[in-house]
Amino acid sequence: MADKKRIMLIDNEEGLCRMMEAVLSDSGYIVEAHTRSFEAVDVFRAGAWDLVVTDIKMPGMDGLEVLQKIKEKEPSIPVIMVTAYATVETSIQALRRGAYDMLTKPFEPEELLYRVKNALNHTKLLEENRELREELVGKFRFDNIVGASEGLKDVLERVARIAVRDSSVLVTGESGTGKELIAQAIHYNSPRREKKFIAINCGALPASILESELFGYRKGAFTGAHENRTGLLEAADGGTLFLDEVGNLPMEVQKTLLRFLQEQEFIRIGDTTPTKVDVRIISATNSDLNRAVERGEFREDLFYRLNVVNIHLPPLRERRSDIPLLAAHFIGQQNRKFGTRVKGLAPDALEAVCSFPWPGNIRQMQNVIEASMAMECGDCLGRGVIAQFIDLPAATDDGDGESDEGDYNQALSRFERDYLQGLLRKNRGNVDAAAREAGMNMATIYRKIKKYSIRKEDFS
Ligand SMILES: Nc1ncnc2c1ncn2[C@@H]1O[C@H](COP(=O)(O)OP(=O)(O)OP(=O)(O)O)[C@@H](O)[C@H]1O
Ligand SMILES: [Mg+2]
Numbered sequence: 001m002a003d004k005k006r007i008m009l010i011d012n013e014e015g016l017c018r019m020m021e022a023v024l025s026d027s028g029y030i031v032e033a034h035t036r037s038f039e040a041v042d043v044f045r046a047g048a049w050d051l052v053v054t055d056i057k058m059p060g061m062d063g064l065e066v067l068q069k070i071k072e073k074e075p076s077i078p079v080i081m082v083t084a085y086a087t088v089e090t091s092i093q094a095l096r097r098g099a100y101d102m103l104t105k106p107f108e109p110e111e112l113l114y115r116v117k118n119a120l121n122h123t124k125l126l127e128e129n130r131e132l133r134e135e136l137v138g139k140f141r142f143d144n145i146v147g148a149s150e151g152l153k154d155v156l157e158r159v160a161r162i163a164v165r166d167s168s169v170l171v172t173g174e175s176g177t178g179k180e181l182i183a184q185a186i187h188y189n190s191p192r193r194e195k196k197f198i199a200i201n202c203g204a205l206p207a208s209i210l211e212s213e214l215f216g217y218r219k220g221a222f223t224g225a226h227e228n229r230t231g232l233l234e235a236a237d238g239g240t241l242f243l244d245e246v247g248n249l250p251m252e253v254q255k256t257l258l259r260f261l262q263e264q265e266f267i268r269i270g271d272t273t274p275t276k277v278d279v280r281i282i283s284a285t286n287s288d289l290n291r292a293v294e295r296g297e298f299r300e301d302l303f304y305r306l307n308v309v310n311i312h313l314p315p316l317r318e319r320r321s322d323i324p325l326l327a328a329h330f331i332g333q334q335n336r337k338f339g340t341r342v343k344g345l346a347p348d349a350l351e352a353v354c355s356f357p358w359p360g361n362i363r364q365m366q367n368v369i370e371a372s373m374a375m376e377c378g379d380c381l382g383r384g385v386i387a388q389f390i391d392l393p394a395a396t397d398d399g400d401g402e403s404d405e406g407d408y409n410q411a412l413s414r415f416e417r418d419y420l421q422g423l424l425r426k427n428r429g430n431v432d433a434a435a436r437e438a439g440m441n442m443a444t445i446y447r448k449i450k451k452y453s454i455r456k457e458d459f460s
Helices: 015-028 037-046 063-073 086-094 111-141 150-163 179-188 207-215 251-263 289-294 300-304 320-338 348-354 361-375 402-426 431-438 442-451
Strands: 006-008 030-034 050-055 079-084 101-105 169-173 197-201 239-246 278-287 309-313
Touching: 006 015, 006 037, 006 251, 015 030, 015 111, 030 037, 037 050, 037 079, 037 320, 037 431, 050 063, 050 111, 050 169, 063 079, 079 111, 101 111, 111 431, 150 179, 150 289, 150 309, 150 361, 179 197, 179 278, 179 309, 197 207, 251 300, 289 300, 348 361, 402 431, 402 442, 431 442
Parallel strands: 006 030, 006 050, 050 079, 079 101, 169 278, 169 309, 197 239, 239 278
Antiparallel strands: none
C-alpha cells in the first residue's frame, strides 16, 4: 500500500519499545523504534512522519524536549506521549505544549492501537478540512466566517453552490447563529457583488412604514409625504435585499411583496405605473415559518416564493468544535479594536465555554467575550470573569493541582465517549464493526459503552 502511515516510537525501555513496534507493525504501519531520544530527533528531522509516540521520562533529552523539537519542525504532526501515572503534572504540561494525546503505562496493546488510529484520523480530518477550505476560498470569499465543524462546512458548501444561482434563499436558524453573515456571504459571492446588499428588519416597523420603506412613495401620496422617496427595492436594484425576521412581515405587506416576486415589479405608494427592478431576495427567520403557514399567519404562496432554497444554520451547541476557533477570533477582534494583548482563554475557561449550551449562540458568545475583555485584559481570560456573564456549573478548580488531574481525566473521558459515539454512528450501532475499525476487542467496547451509558440502539 502506497499510503501506509509512518510512525516513530521513542522509549528508552527496550522491552516496551519492541512491544509497541510489534503491535503497530502487525497492524500495517511502518514503524521505526528508537531507544535514544537524541538520535531519534535527528532521524525525525531527516524524514517524513505521520505520527510520533514518545515516552516522557527518558535520560538525556526527555519527552517534553523531544515534543518541542518535533513541533518546531512539524507543527501539525500529532504526538502521543507515554507516561506513568505518577507524572500527571507533566502530562498536563505536555498537552498544553501541543501533544495530541496521552497514554498511561501500563497499557494494553489495543489501547495503543486505538490512540494511534484516532490521532492519525484527526490529521486526516484536518487535511480534508484544509483542502475543502482552500477549494472554497479559491473561488469564494468566506474569510470572515470562522469555524471548521461539519455543520458549518455543509452550510458553506451549500452557499458556494447557490450563490451564483439567482434564486430566492430563506436562511433559518436560532437567534445569533449567523443568518445575516450567511446572507452577506451569498451576496458577496454572487455576480451581484458589485451592487448593493441592503438589509431591513421586517419585525421592527409598523406595516405602513415598512411598506413605504420597501416600495417608496410619490410626493403627496399621504400626509407628510413632502417629497418623492426611493424605496429599498429600488435602491437595491441589481443587488440583494435581505429581509430579516421575515416571519413578522405584516399580512398587507406580504401581499405586496408576493406581487413583486411574481412580476419583478411594484407600484410606489401614490403612483399609478409599476417600477421594474432586478433584485434578489434573501430572507431570514428564527421562527418556524411552516407552523406560521399552518396557522394562517403567513401566506403559503409567499413562503414558497421565498423558500426556493433553504439554508439552515445549526445552533452552536450542535457544532461545538467551532467554539475554540470563534473564541480566538473574537478575542483577536477585541485586541485589534482596543490594542489589548489577551492571548486566549485559560484552560479552565476554554473548558467552560466548550461545554456551555449557548442559547443565544454566536452572538451571545461574542458579547460575553467582549464584556469579559472589558473587565479583564491580562494574559488570558479566566473562568471567573466569564462566569460573571453566563451561568456556569460550580467550579471544581480549587487551585491545589489535584483538580488539574481531575480536569485531565474528565477531558480524557469526554474524548473517549465522543470517539465511541462517532465510531458507533459510523458503523450504525454495529459493535463488531466498530471494534474492528478501532482495533479494540468487543469486550472492551462493551465495557466502555456501559461505562459511558451509551445506547448502541441509538445509532442503528
Ligand atoms: N461563523 C462565524 N464566524 C464569525 N463570526 C460569526 C459567525 N457566525 C456569526 N458570527 C457573528 O455573530 C454575530 C451574530 O451573527 P448574525 O447577526 O449573522 O446572526 P443572526 O442569526 O442574524 O442573529 P439574530 O437572529 O439575532 O438576528 C455577528 O456579529 C456575526 O458577525
Ligand atoms: Mg439577524
